[in-house]
Amino acid sequence: MRCVSRSSGLRPWAPDDAKASDVLQLIAEHSSDVIALVGPDMTFSYISGSSERLFLRSPFEVIGHPVFEFVFHEDLPVLVEANRVVISGGSNDATVTVRVIRGDGSLLWVEVASRVVEHLKSGTPGDRAVIMRDVSQRKALEDELRAMAMKDGLTGLANRRAFDEALSGEWKRTLVAKSQLSLLLADIDHFKKFNDAHGHQVGDDCLRSVATAFLSATSGDKDVVARYGGEELAVVLPKADRNHAMDIAEHIRAAVEALQIPHGVEVGGVITVSIGVATALARDGATAVMPQTLLTSADRALYLAKDAGKNCCKSALLLAS
Structure with a gap:
């Protein structure tokens, strides 16, 4: 180890091994970060x-235990992949952000930076120096900014970007579970005429009221209600079969009609919605490209509802793999 002394300008200073060890120990013990040494088997040796x-764990509770024992299960793939890259020789260092399980069972977001400090005779990585840093505040800010970027500013619903991500993610989960996924596409009937008759401010108020009705009529924390575009709204219903999806669609249709928002002289009546429902079953051998086909099917069902006189729900069913 070589240090720099500033007492008489910059010059190398090589302390004796004992003093160097004391300095390093002092730095490690008083650092706000956690400093560790991990062996080639990914077990803590220091x-x-x-x-x-x-x-919230003493060194005695950690040393001798594998790193993976303290990482939240959902984040293990990130750590496994980083380890694979190092072992394969792709890099001598890696930095990942994962959730660590604390001694009281709570989770803490931590940035883990590791670097190989020794190679075994076989040429494979040996010991690695690891620095772990609390990034929970940074992560919370990132999550807050991401949530803002995924929200429609007018209605407070998920925006188109959030909808696209939700639909894609839920279909992947549907494939794994060999389950089903339903999608609702809704359009406010004659909304352009409503805007023309009452002005955009009233039109915006109407959209917010309809969005609230959608939220009140859906069920489950995993249902995603989004503003698909303009006066079109969408609902992603994980694991929902065709009958359940149609029930939800009818609840939504009735909830919007119950708002009793007067439409206007030209159209008359109150604000209503037409809803297209599509359900995809994950089945081996199916050829539909997903989730695009589900979206197309819901859109076709929506046009069927429009052609049937509006203020109604129509459905479509497809098989996909």
């Missing part, structure tokens, strides 16, 4: 005392 402050 960890600084700051682990007690950050992870």
Whole structure:
């Protein structure tokens, strides 16, 4: 180890091994970060005392245990992939952000930076120096900014970007579970005429009221209600079969009609919605391209509802793999 002394200008200073060890120990114990040494088997051989402050675990509870034992299961693939890259020789260092399980069972977002400090005779990576840093505040801010970027500013619903991500993600989960996924596409009937008759401010108020009706009529925390575009709204219904999806669509249609928002002289009556419902069953051998086909089918069902006189729900069914 070589240090720099500033007492008489910049010049190399090489302390004796004992003093260097004391300095390193002092730095490790008083650092706000957790400093550790991990062996080639991904087991902790050393960890600084700051682990007690950050992870609520003493060094004795960590040393001798594998890294994966303390990482939240959903984040394990990130760590496994980083380890694979290092082992394959793709890089001597890696930085990942994962959730660590603290001593009290709570989770903490941590940035883990590791670097190979020794190679075994076989040429494979040996010990690695690891620095772990609390990034929970940064992560919370990132999540807040992401949530804002995924929300429609007018209605407070998920926006088109959030809808696209939700639909894609839910279909992947549907494939794994060999389940089904339903989608509703809705359009406010004669909305352009409503805007023309009452003005855009009233039109915006109407959209917000309809959005609230949609939220009140859906069920389950995993249902995603989004503003698809203009006066079109969409609902992603994970695991919902055709009958359940039609029930939800009818609840939504009735909830919007119950708002009793007067339409205007030209159209008359009150604000209503037409809804297209599509349900995809994940089945081996099916050829439909998903989730695009589900979206197309819901759109076709919506046009059927429009052609049937509006203020109604129509459905379509498809098989996809």
